[in-house]
Amino acid sequence: xxxETRERRLGAALVAPxxxxxxxxxxxxxxxxxxxxxxxxxxxxxxxGPDAGNYLRIFxxxxxxxxxxxxxxITAIVTVISVLLAxxxxxxxxxxxxxxxxxxxxxxxxxxxxxxxxxxxYSWALVLGERGVVMNALTGIGLLSEPxxxxxxxxxxxxxxxxxxxxxxxxxxxxxxVQLSPNYxxxxxxxxxxxxxxxRLVILPLTLPGVVTGAFLTFVLCxxxxxxxxxxxxxxxxxxxxxxxxxxxxxxxYPMASALAVxxxxxxxxxxxxxARWLRMDxx
Amino acid sequence: xxxxxxWAYLAATFAFILLPVVVLVxxxxxxxxxxxxxxxxxxxxxxxxxxxxxxxxxxLRNSLLVASGxxxxxxxxxxxxxxGLARVALPGSALMRGVLIAPMTVSYLIxxxxxxxxxxxxGIRPSLIATGIGxxxxxxxxxxxxxxxAMGEHQRNAMRAARDLGxxxxxVLWLISVPMLAPAVAAAFFLxxxxxxxxxxxxxxxxxxxxxxxxxxxxxxxxxxxxxxxAIGSLVFLVSVVMVVALELTLFRKARx
Amino acid sequence: xxxxxxxxxxxxxxxxxxxxxQVDLTIAAGEFIVLLGPSGCGxxxxxxxxxxxxxxxxxxxxxxxxxxxHVAPKDRPTTTMFQDYALFPHMxxxxxxxxxxxxxxxxxxxxxxxxxxxxDMVGLADKAGRRPHELSGxxxxxxxLARALAVSPDVLLLDEPLGALDLKLRxxxxxxxxxxxxxxxxxxxxVTHDQEEAMAVADRIVVMNQGRIEHCxxxxxxxxxxxxxxxxxxxxxxxxxxVASGGATPLGPMPFGQGTLCLRPESIGLAGDLPLGPARLxxxxxxxAYLRCYFRPVAAPGMRLxxxxxxxxxxxxxxxxxxxxxxxxxLPTESGAVA
Numbered sequence: 001x002x003x004e005t006r007e008r009r010l011g012a013a014l015v016a017p018x019x020x021x022x023x024x025x026x027x028x029x030x031x032x033x034x035x036x037x038x039x040x041x042x043x044x045x046x047x048x049g050p051d052a053g054n055y056l057r058i059f060x061x062x063x064x065x066x067x068x069x070x071x072x073x074i075t076a077i078v079t080v081i082s083v084l085l086a087x088x089x090x091x092x093x094x095x096x097x098x099x100x101x102x103x104x105x106x107x108x109x110x111x112x113x114x115x116x117x118x119x120x121x122y123s124w125a126l127v128l129g130e131r132g133v134v135m136n137a138l139t140g141i142g143l144l145s146e147p148x149x150x151x152x153x154x155x156x157x158x159x160x161x162x163x164x165x166x167x168x169x170x171x172x173x174x175x176x177x178v179q180l181s182p183n184y185x186x187x188x189x190x191x192x193x194x195x196x197x198x199x200r201l202v203i204l205p206l207t208l209p210g211v212v213t214g215a216f217l218t219f220v221l222c223x224x225x226x227x228x229x230x231x232x233x234x235x236x237x238x239x240x241x242x243x244x245x246x247x248x249x250x251x252x253x254y255p256m257a258s259a260l261a262v263x264x265x266x267x268x269x270x271x272x273x274x275x276a277r278w279l280r281m282d283x284x
Numbered sequence: 285x286x287x288x289x290x291w292a293y294l295a296a297t298f299a300f301i302l303l304p305v306v307v308l309v310x311x312x313x314x315x316x317x318x319x320x321x322x323x324x325x326x327x328x329x330x331x332x333x334x335x336x337x338x339x340x341x342x343x344l345r346n347s348l349l350v351a352s353g354x355x356x357x358x359x360x361x362x363x364x365x366x367x368g369l370a371r372v373a374l375p376g377s378a379l380m381r382g383v384l385i386a387p388m389t390v391s392y393l394i395x396x397x398x399x400x401x402x403x404x405x406x407g408i409r410p411s412l413i414a415t416g417i418g419x420x421x422x423x424x425x426x427x428x429x430x431x432x433x434a435m436g437e438h439q440r441n442a443m444r445a446a447r448d449l450g451x452x453x454x455x456v457l458w459l460i461s462v463p464m465l466a467p468a469v470a471a472a473f474f475l476x477x478x479x480x481x482x483x484x485x486x487x488x489x490x491x492x493x494x495x496x497x498x499x500x501x502x503x504x505x506x507x508x509x510x511x512x513x514x515a516i517g518s519l520v521f522l523v524s525v526v527m528v529v530a531l532e533l534t535l536f537r538k539a540r541x
Numbered sequence: 542x543x544x545x546x547x548x549x550x551x552x553x554x555x556x557x558x559x560x561x562x563q564v565d566l567t568i569a570a571g572e573f574i575v576l577l578g579p580s581g582c583g584x585x586x587x588x589x590x591x592x593x594x595x596x597x598x599x600x601x602x603x604x605x606x607x608x609x610x611h612v613a614p615k616d617r618p619t620t621t622m623f624q625d626y627a628l629f630p631h632m633x634x635x636x637x638x639x640x641x642x643x644x645x646x647x648x649x650x651x652x653x654x655x656x657x658x659x660x661d662m663v664g665l666a667d668k669a670g671r672r673p674h675e676l677s678g679x680x681x682x683x684x685x686l687a688r689a690l691a692v693s694p695d696v697l698l699l700d701e702p703l704g705a706l707d708l709k710l711r712x713x714x715x716x717x718x719x720x721x722x723x724x725x726x727x728x729x730x731x732v733t734h735d736q737e738e739a740m741a742v743a744d745r746i747v748v749m750n751q752g753r754i755e756h757c758x759x760x761x762x763x764x765x766x767x768x769x770x771x772x773x774x775x776x777x778x779x780x781x782x783x784v785a786s787g788g789a790t791p792l793g794p795m796p797f798g799q800g801t802l803c804l805r806p807e808s809i810g811l812a813g814d815l816p817l818g819p820a821r822l823x824x825x826x827x828x829x830a831y832l833r834c835y836f837r838p839v840a841a842p843g844m845r846l847x848x849x850x851x852x853x854x855x856x857x858x859x860x861x862x863x864x865x866x867x868x869x870x871x872l873p874t875e876s877g878a879v880a
Binding site for chain 3 (some may be wrong): 442446450452455
């Protein structure tokens with residue numbers, strides 16, 4: 001047998017288990033889900049399709065169409081605010097904090113990143129509640145005469161999300177910043193740029209890959225999350241994941257849940273295509 | 285001026301980031317029925333209660349089991365796949381890498397939904413095993429990516445040298461690759477463990493009677509705010525932090541050598 | 542242990558690119574052979590085929606008379622010393638050197654003894670418990686050599702083993718390599734693009750270019766009597782003077798047929814058996830061991846000759862002297878062979 005052939009067979013044998021696992025438990029279920037999305041529910045019976053009824057309903061029925069709109073809005077707001085908050089934080093940690101404290105500062109800055117979604121959202125419910133720490137402090141120092149309702153509004157959802165994604169973006173932007181040679185900034189300063197110009201004209205453009213990677217992850221994770229809007233946002237306006245869970249729970253409407261999931265997936269794919277040029281998934 | 289602004293900004297964002305965690309932990313010691321101000325003094329009562337709570341402790345054990353089991357399977361599969369794809373250019377290598385990484389870009393909810401429907405159809409009941417399978421699906425891409433990235437030219441040359449000196453394939457993997465990649469393997473394991481430990485939606489949809497900790501905490505939330513929830517949340521956080529510190533240490537070792 | 546190596550009409554293609562055309566080469570047992578050529582000439586491909594990391598598209602490889610073309614690297618009587626040494630970072634030097642023996646099922650005591658012996662041979666016996674990252678580049682290089690030789694291969698393959706070392710260390714390691722090769726008697730096949738290194742260590746040099754063997758011979762033969770313009774150029778600096786049919790040259794008639802007259806700088810001087818006519822010194826630089834001089838022949842002011850003259854000479858720029866040459870080589874002019 002040729003050496004290359006033997007090598008290839010061995011390589012294939014090593015890849016096979018992981019590949020089989022991914023195909024069996026990811027690709028196939030996904031395909032089954034797409035197929036299911038083309039079926040429809042008749043009473044409690046699933047009638048196999050293919051028919052596009054679910055998709056038509058998603059774009060015509062106000063409650064469903066609104067869900068997509070709400071999800072997109074929240075995701076867009078969260079992504080923008082998170083980037084704006086995270087970039088200076090990452091920059092300060094990378095450039096202003098003394099080197100020996102940098103790892104510690106980064107570790108602290110992303111510590112709550114590692115708590116579960118459920119616990120994190122619950123913590124925000126504690127903080128933002130009518131009798132929570134924030135309202136207590138604001139009324140205590142007289143800034144507010146009486147508590148304002150934040151919990152069970154979109155603001156609570158956005159705050160909860162921003163909290164998480166600031167940490168995520170800080171990580172990706174920081175990773176990008178520390179890879180930059182300090183000589184870029186030195187060269188720019190040497191050529192007469194002010195410190196602000198250095199940041200705006202040199203550092204900022206160079207961190208674009210980190211920003212885009214982080215923003216994409218933010219988009220994907222935010223638009224697909226069920227917990228945060230469910231715990232913090234309540235049921236006043238429903239996001240797509242909440243709608244999916246609603247289909248599953250109340251009606252057992254798997255076809256509609258699947259169709260919503262496919263739409264969600266399509267939105268993510270579009271987002272990916274939009275920023276594919278700058279994405280460096282391998283750098284994470 | 286710039287310096288002062290920097291530190292003020294740092295302090296403000298740290299306050300924002302750490303606030304919920306601090307509140308969570310502080311009010312887990314609340315000597316009262318509600319985990320909201322004013323703080324009425326410290327007690328360990330709630331910790332005592334959750335440690336005596338059968339359902340919670342069972343959920344905790346389940347979570348540990350699922351997290352360690354799924355992390356182990358993910359690391360092993362990811363390691364084998366990475367060594368396979370790193371050693372030769374197979375026809376369709378790029379496609380295989382793409383398929384292996386693909387689950388990373390899909391919402392957990394969608395993965396859970398797909399698995400739920402498939403398991404329903406083939407008659408697999410919701411269970412810890414089903415959840416574990418789902419967690420391997422989300423962690424395998426991560427393990428593969430970490431280990432594949434760690435297998436550089438240096439690593440490939442060492443494997444080639446070992447083969448040249450007469451090592452069989454399993455010896456190359458076990459005596460050369462695993463020790464050389466030990467930091468990356470450990471990092472992949474701890475990261476997978478943490479993600480599985482914290483994961484909610486897959487566990488929620490794919491378990492029924494034996495549930496994992498996040499699912500159990502979720503059901504506790506229905507009964508409103510309680511210092512008990514703070515206490516268990518703090519414990520979950522503690523486990524994650526321990527994992528992260530372990531990760532930091534293993535990654536640090538990688539950075540040094 | 543040592544064995545003869547034979548390449549029998551070996552060809553190799555990577556897709557549409559032919560890395561090796563037809564290569565026939567016999568290496569005697571115990572010989573120190575250097576494969577020399579610019580990057581992309583096929584020397585590393587040839588070495589990989591000998592080591593078993595590539596199967597040739599056509600042809601056979603014989604080691605000690607046995608056909609090894611399809612035998613896996615681990616089952617061949619060859620070991621390789623890799624360019625980046627590929628020492629196992631997580632093992633002590635002793636375990637690195639003993640690795641091959643361990644794979645052959647030899648017990649710990651025996652392989653530690655052998656590892657100690659090999660480390661002693663390369664002068665690192667006192668560092669057996671150290672890890673590779675504690676060593677300098679030259680020391681790592683020695684460990685890689687000891688590891689490859691510990692299993693007593695018939696043929697040792699060296700893939701640009703000295704490339705990562707600085708010049709001084711490289712010269713020193715060349716001498717050591719040569720001495721160790723004489724001691725163990727193993728056939729060494731060494732790949733490099735450094736012609737000085739090749740001349741320093743080789744019994745025979747194989748000059749390769751574009752997948753073909755250009756010339757194969759002792760360092761003296763390859764340097765002084767190159768077979769092609771390419772190998773003349775690659776082995777060192779050379780003055781080239783076109784010779785038309787009938788012996789006409791820009792410097793006047795010479796007793797050669799049509800071709801290119803090649804003269805090494807050190808073959809041009811103020812005495813010799815081939816007169817080159819008067820020339821004017823245009824520039825001179827002191828290089829320590831010699832004076833590097835540029836001359837313009839009076840008969841052909843468009844031409845520039847480089848000569849290395851003894852450093853004691855008192856010549857001034859502008860002086861006119863009569864130049865002579867030794868060891869002339871006349872080669873057929875060919876297109877596309879200019880390095």
